[in-house]
Amino acid sequence: MSLLLRSVSTQDKLPASSTVVIIGGGIVGVSAALTLAERNIPVVLLEKGHIAGEQSSRNLGWVRKTNRHASDVPLAQAADQLWAQMQERVGCDVGYQRRGIMFLSGSEADVAGYETWLQSVKDLDLGSQLLSRKQLDQQAPGCQGNWLGAIYTPSDGVAEPALATSAMASAAIKQGAVFVQHCAVRTLVKSAGRVTGVLTEKGEIRCDQVLLAGGAWSRRFLGNHGISLPTLPLILSVLRTKPINGPTNIATGGPDFSFRKHKDGGYVITQRSALDSPILLDHLLIGRHYMSQLGAFGSALRIRLGRPFIDDLKLARRWKGDDLSPFEKIRTINPNANSAVNIEALANLSKVWPMFENAEIDEAWAGQMDITPDSTPVIDRIESIVGLTVATGFSGHGFGTGPAAGQLAADLVCNNQPLVDPAPYRFNRF
Numbered sequence: 001m002s003l004l005l006r007s008v009s010t011q012d013k014l015p016a017s018s019t020v021v022i023i024g025g026g027i028v029g030v031s032a033a034l035t036l037a038e039r040n041i042p043v044v045l046l047e048k049g050h051i052a053g054e055q056s057s058r059n060l061g062w063v064r065k066t067n068r069h070a071s072d073v074p075l076a077q078a079a080d081q082l083w084a085q086m087q088e089r090v091g092c093d094v095g096y097q098r099r100g101i102m103f104l105s106g107s108e109a110d111v112a113g114y115e116t117w118l119q120s121v122k123d124l125d126l127g128s129q130l131l132s133r134k135q136l137d138q139q140a141p142g143c144q145g146n147w148l149g150a151i152y153t154p155s156d157g158v159a160e161p162a163l164a165t166s167a168m169a170s171a172a173i174k175q176g177a178v179f180v181q182h183c184a185v186r187t188l189v190k191s192a193g194r195v196t197g198v199l200t201e202k203g204e205i206r207c208d209q210v211l212l213a214g215g216a217w218s219r220r221f222l223g224n225h226g227i228s229l230p231t232l233p234l235i236l237s238v239l240r241t242k243p244i245n246g247p248t249n250i251a252t253g254g255p256d257f258s259f260r261k262h263k264d265g266g267y268v269i270t271q272r273s274a275l276d277s278p279i280l281l282d283h284l285l286i287g288r289h290y291m292s293q294l295g296a297f298g299s300a301l302r303i304r305l306g307r308p309f310i311d312d313l314k315l316a317r318r319w320k321g322d323d324l325s326p327f328e329k330i331r332t333i334n335p336n337a338n339s340a341v342n343i344e345a346l347a348n349l350s351k352v353w354p355m356f357e358n359a360e361i362d363e364a365w366a367g368q369m370d371i372t373p374d375s376t377p378v379i380d381r382i383e384s385i386v387g388l389t390v391a392t393g394f395s396g397h398g399f400g401t402g403p404a405a406g407q408l409a410a411d412l413v414c415n416n417q418p419l420v421d422p423a424p425y426r427f428n429r430f
Helices: 027-038 070-090 108-120 133-139 161-174 215-223 281-300 307-314 339-352 354-358 398-414
Strands: 020-023 043-047 101-105 129-132 149-153 178-181 185-191 194-200 203-206 209-212 232-241 251-253 258-261 267-270 275-278 301-304 361-371 378-381 388-392
Touching: 020 027, 020 194, 027 043, 027 161, 027 388, 027 398, 043 161, 070 161, 070 398, 101 108, 101 133, 108 129, 108 149, 129 133, 133 149, 161 178, 161 398, 194 209, 209 215, 209 398, 215 361, 215 388, 232 281, 232 339, 267 339, 281 301, 281 307, 339 354, 339 361, 378 398, 388 398
Parallel strands: 020 043, 020 209, 043 178, 101 251, 209 388, 275 301
Antiparallel strands: 101 149, 129 149, 185 194, 194 203, 232 267, 232 275, 232 361, 251 258, 258 267, 378 388
């Protein structure tokens, strides 16, 4: 995780009961807790490690509509509005700035793909536009190479992962939400097919509703209850430079790099076409669901078989409430950054904008993303267990839509009018 992650002070005592229990202290779970607390609905959030300790503090910080599936864009638009209000809502800076996001066009095929996407979202009033090479040079001077231009959405933005989720959590606590860190939920407690509580390592909490927002852990938690959620892990390595004069404040993606300005003056950089893919048992169990993705993005995967396979086999897939759960054995997924991939990213970027040749790396980290077969999350009630709602599988895109995804999940938990149409996120599409 980033060294800059802001810690959150929470209580240690476990309440006896609540209306809602949220499992997972990432941005989606925290956003849902903040929404419920603002509505005066009793809520307890339980985090096995610490708030924002996994992907919610390890992502790139992009708040993006550009190139999202058209069905996913309304959630991103709702998130835009929530991000714009977030500093006032939580009472402190979350690093949000509406700087725009663009992706470079290196070929006619890129341009055609962007044109197709623009056509798919033409009725959504995003303000996205295709830039010519001249316009690209105006937006980001000093660009080298035979780029045709870019696709650009001025209303996209960025926020700071090391600040945002922690700030939202502190605000939720002030509003009356109860947060308990270092407390893993082992199992659901059920009666007659519906949720009546959760059993944690510290004891039981009675409740009416449970929201599972466990990120990469959600598949294992649901599997223990006989529910198969198809998600597979990918690991993204990231670096942050020391302060440097860069070409633009617009977050920018190329075929094998991306960058965005950090609030301290450096740049957050990654190799977009290099994702570590450690082979696990789940690849054998559900890999067939990912064949279309493998065909489209397989060249970006750095597949490896080794220690992660053995470590994963050691973690239980079925356990009882009085057993030590996998979530207590591994409190935080903390993969090592792939230094070779990060060096590639900086080298690839320097070829396009030579000003990055003198950049110094200030820190590097990696995060594990939970990828669904269609790269779209699940935000839905689970029909087979009344009272259980799931918000997970964000496939590396969850930070940007996190405030809206959490609010949508809270709407479903409370049976309120949903923030956006939840149909694209239904569980049974798999």
